[in-house]
Amino acid sequence: MSKPATTAPAPLDESNDVPCCPPMTQQRIDSATAVNLSAAFKALGDPVRLQLMSMIASAPDGEICVCDLTPAFEVSGSTISHHLKTLREAGLVDAERRASWVYYRPRPALMRQLATLLDPAAIAQ
Template sequence: MSKQGSELPFLGGGIECCSPLVAEPLSGEQAADLARVFKALGDPVRLRLLSLIASHAGGEACVCDLTDVFDLSGPTISHHLKVLREAGLIAGERRGTWIYYRVLPDVLGRLAGVLAPTATGPSVAEATR
């Protein structure tokens, strides 16, 4: 394949072919906060745990409902849940001997806002509040 076939056509006349994807760049503090949350989601087990909790009936799941889904020990599941909790993605409430987890939608909204194009999403400043 030649390089010529993969080049974009020149529009000329100073016409901008694409608008920016976000309204403004992230500040250092915003990037650090978001990186912590994305890092927590960067593990397949944690991503799956988050989706299991979010899709569970009633919007919350007992840890007893989560441990049987994985071929992992209880302490390993607890570690992953702790990482998600520390990243602000989930909250837990103890009821007797069990802990019930629920997803915090505001944090997911912030992540979606950063990833959404400016035409449909909030500015970076709004998304990282």
């Protein structure tokens, strides 16, 4: 039996560089924001996806080919494709097909939103 289809959360507004919300140590986040950000955190909750995200975010040219990602793991290419799809659906990466290869690049605005939410400097001493 297959899993029921789930609706992906609405993408966060990345049209500007303003963080979505203050750090959680300063203010409670609203439920809509929590739903949207939790999709990204959930996507990063898998070790392979976290490593993939790290490789994509640290790529020297700002993007990386799937052909450079797949050999770094001891899982099948289809498993890597599934993980990359999860990162795309969570809004963490963008993908662009060029000929037979797909190139991935991070979406820095969402990464900044996640970092801002977890900013430990905002914790009162």
